Amino acid sequence: MRPRSNWASATGSPHWPRRGTGARHRRDYGITDAGRAELRRWLTEPGLDLAFRSAALLRVFFLWTLTREEGVDYLEKFAQTNRERLAALESIRDNAEWVGDPVQVCGWLILEYGLRRLQDLGGMGGLGRRAAHRTSVSTALRRWPASA
Structure with missing residues (x-):
């Protein structure tokens, strides 16, 4: 860079x-x-750009273009990857020597943000299967092709 x-x-x-x-x-x-x-x-400067961008979540938006099985598989892999990342960040948090200098405090804030975000995203496992049983999405899922 x-x-x-x-x-x-x-x-x-x-x-x-x-x-x-x-x-x-x-x-x-x-x-x-x-x-x-x-x-x-x-x-x-005023006018902060607080937009959060995630290629992985953009893929979730377009899962409807895949078969049901492919979508469920993607969500399961996505959740597993996030659980692995969460474990790595938890290890950093648990093994760091926190001394409280200003740079470290800012690093801790970013680490904490990452932990919370991954805790939420790690729960996406089984989401595809759960979505298939929800009445509110049943019409959309009937349109979602079962095979390519």
């Missing part, structure tokens, strides 16, 4: 290396004065 304009700089090198150093090829970046000013402007 290349930073926009002069908002960030790679530490230790005037050039953008193709790969970082170390076993994980990690690159460290530092924020420039111009970058800090832009960050402050972005964080304090």
